[in-house]
Amino acid sequence: MSVSPECGIDGPALTEHEAEALVEGICFKTGPPRSVGVEVEWLVHRERAPHDPVTRDELAAAHADLRTLPLTSGLSVEPGGQVELSSRPAPSLAVCVSEISADLAAVRTALRERGLALAGMGVDPWQRPRRFLRERRYDAMEACLDRTGSAGRTLMCTSASVQVCLDAGREEPGVMGFARRWWLAHHLGAVLVAAFANSPMAEGRATGWLSTRQLKWTELDPGRAGGPSLTHDPRHAWVRRVLDAPVMCVRRDGPWEVPDGVSFREWTRSSSMRPPTRADLDYHISTLFPPVRPRGHLELRMIDAQPGHDGWIVPLAVVTALFDDPEAAAIAHRAVAPLAERTAGAPAPHNPLWTAAARHGLADPGLRRAAVTCFTAALEALPRLGASTRVMDTVAAHADRYVRRGRCPADDVLSPPGVAREQRGG
Structure with missing residues (x-):
């Protein structure tokens, strides 16, 4: 192979069977749940004029400032200039909240000195997509997704989310073994989309969807943005999804190749393409965007970025409680079980349940019932998990303002209320 070290693809060729074994071994690392993590993405707006675009030079200077901060979490920049903080795996919800909160305070202070602020929205309501980062990875991604x-x-370029990361769960059968956590993630996920929908506008207009971000995921190739079938063992289903998914790009010197319709499985069998390596497989997995992605742990990726300084805490706390507290997990499992009938046997998010969640939020009666039950169970579980008064009060405020009233943060964006009703009626 003639490739530069920066591509990171040196190594022995990978066969199809070796790729299957690696995916099965690395994506579900089972064991008792011990850790929690979160990835919080934010749009960057002008503090006093959020409708006005931030220039490339202003973003570059702000990002340079942020890279000098002594943060505990990982700092990264997304293609459109969004800022992301990724926590370390934390031993408890309390530690995770504390570390990210401290880092967010430092980031906000640094941005404020340049007249900028973090904005918690699933999709930028005003700006058109524009690339800030000019890297071969994103050139290839753009070319692939444009198809x-x-x-x-x-x-x-204009979306942001809260991604909650939890351990995959125990191997042995049980109330919340890893197979049941996998099932719960895909059905509770629709409830989370509805309860935290916060992207009803794009490019200055209402879209008719409360989570436009989730709508956009459904518009991508299901092979890239869809989940696997839930009728098979999670490991086997995910192995098939990974190997049969289309390859986004083949890294090489110069512009990266963007093959059209070639799966990773076909790549391992190809005689016309350079053989893939372990690094290629790892990279390929990172280019798949299902709503629940196993990366040794479970990434729940369906939640819109949330408003306010502490809005991100709510989905983190609720999801952690519903997965890691046995009593709350059992209640959540029963609450979402009736919703499974609405998936029509199709993987998330390309099924009627997830579509209803993204379009109507908690105005959907079934999703509202499940959300009320799940939030109530989470609030009862949080003291058992050692949650602080701040965390419990923040979750309770979201439940009172939104969930129990059949609303979500997107309803606050759609103002006056008559506009919201008109848009939902489409």
């Missing part, structure tokens, strides 16, 4: 329309550019 299915404009959704990819929106997700790359």
